[in-house]
Amino acid sequence: MKKINYSEVTPEKIYNNRRFFIKSLGLGVSSIAMTALPLINNANSNEDNELTSYKDITTYNNYYEFGTAKGDPYKYAQNFKTNPWNITIDGEVEKPIQISIEEILETFVSEERIQRLRCVEGWSMVIPWMGFSLSQLLSKVTLTSKAKFVEFESVYDPEQMRGQKYPVLQWPYREGLRIDEAMHPLTTVVTGLYGKKLPNQNGAPLRIFIPWKYGFKSAKAIVKIKLVEKMPTSSWMRASPREYGFYSNVNPDVDHPRWSQATERIIGNDIFAPRVKTLMFNGYGDDVASLYTGMDLKKYF
Numbered sequence: 001m002k003k004i005n006y007s008e009v010t011p012e013k014i015y016n017n018r019r020f021f022i023k024s025l026g027l028g029v030s031s032i033a034m035t036a037l038p039l040i041n042n043a044n045s046n047e048d049n050e051l052t053s054y055k056d057i058t059t060y061n062n063y064y065e066f067g068t069a070k071g072d073p074y075k076y077a078q079n080f081k082t083n084p085w086n087i088t089i090d091g092e093v094e095k096p097i098q099i100s101i102e103e104i105l106e107t108f109v110s111e112e113r114i115q116r117l118r119c120v121e122g123w124s125m126v127i128p129w130m131g132f133s134l135s136q137l138l139s140k141v142t143l144t145s146k147a148k149f150v151e152f153e154s155v156y157d158p159e160q161m162r163g164q165k166y167p168v169l170q171w172p173y174r175e176g177l178r179i180d181e182a183m184h185p186l187t188t189v190v191t192g193l194y195g196k197k198l199p200n201q202n203g204a205p206l207r208i209f210i211p212w213k214y215g216f217k218s219a220k221a222i223v224k225i226k227l228v229e230k231m232p233t234s235s236w237m238r239a240s241p242r243e244y245g246f247y248s249n250v251n252p253d254v255d256h257p258r259w260s261q262a263t264e265r266i267i268g269n270d271i272f273a274p275r276v277k278t279l280m281f282n283g284y285g286d287d288v289a290s291l292y293t294g295m296d297l298k299k300y301f
């Protein structure tokens with residue numbers, strides 16, 4: 001399959017002419033229908049599944065390494081250096097590896113993956129990522145029988161990341177998944193957005209995205225993926241274990257201790273537009289509910 005050449009494809013071109021985009025990916029219409037489109041179709045029965053604008057996706061961000069205000073990442077991440085960039089995969093693997101971002105972009109074919117983001121703060125977006133399944137990247141290593149969880153580590157670079165000078169979270173930012181969650185095809189390694197290179201404020205050069213979990217699980221600017229035996233403690237669990245559990249599946253029936261999770265505000269809508277109902281697993285229940293069969297999701301929040 002032909003790789004997408006980001007420099008040739010502007011978001012305007014793609015979304016003015018979807019057929020062009022499909023061609024540019026070198027994918028037939030049928031394979032697009034098989035992959036990208038159902039992600040959004042399954043995702044939600046809310047009528048409102050319109051793509052969030054490029055502007056909103058790239059100027060309304062959470063990325064505490066660059067500050068806690070929504071506009072800070074756009075303002076302060078512009079000159080962040082993303083090359084050279086290496087990702088280490090180690091821990092419970094036969095042989096640890098280091099892989100550069102160039103090699104990742106050459107080896108794995110990124111496809112359009114339209115996925116919903118539901119932030120734990122109560123807002124949501126629909127984002128046309130470019131990416132591929134994390135399971136493909138993990139197939140580069142052989143897991144040992146003790147590899148039960150995956151821990152993600154974002155970059156630590158306080159010289160470039162002004163927010164890391166403040167102890168709002170324990171740095172580096174850490175997140176984790178159970179191994180079956182990490183291997184699920186919807187768990188995405190994100191390399192781009194709207195057919196373009198991933199902007200720094202969205203986690204360049206590489207971030208994870210887990211569409212059925214609250215946004216904070218989807219760590220940005222990943223430098224390390226560690227296979228571990230015990231459930232890792234994420235930065236948010238460490239900061240406030242009562243409020244942030246390990247699973248953090250989107251769940252309208254389990255409120256955050258300080259606010260309801262039953263509804264959400266769609267970013268880009270008029271500020272007076274009504275909030276919409278949040279769906280279990282962010283609308284991805286058909287795909288992921290079986291991962292949690294028999295688990296009390298009030299206890300394992």
Ligand SMILES: Nc1nc2c(c(=O)[nH]1)N[C@H]1C(S)=C(S)[C@@H](COP(=O)(O)O)O[C@H]1N2
Nearest residue numbers: 061062063064119154173215216218219220
């Ligand atoms: N390293 C890192 N990753 C992070 C965050 C962060 O502060 N640092 N914020 C998280 C939160 S709370 C959300 S909602 C999403 C936001 O992603 P976006 O800005 O690309 O929409 O990124 C997540 N990943």
Ligand SMILES: [Mo]
Nearest residue numbers: 119120215216
């Ligand atoms: Mo979030």
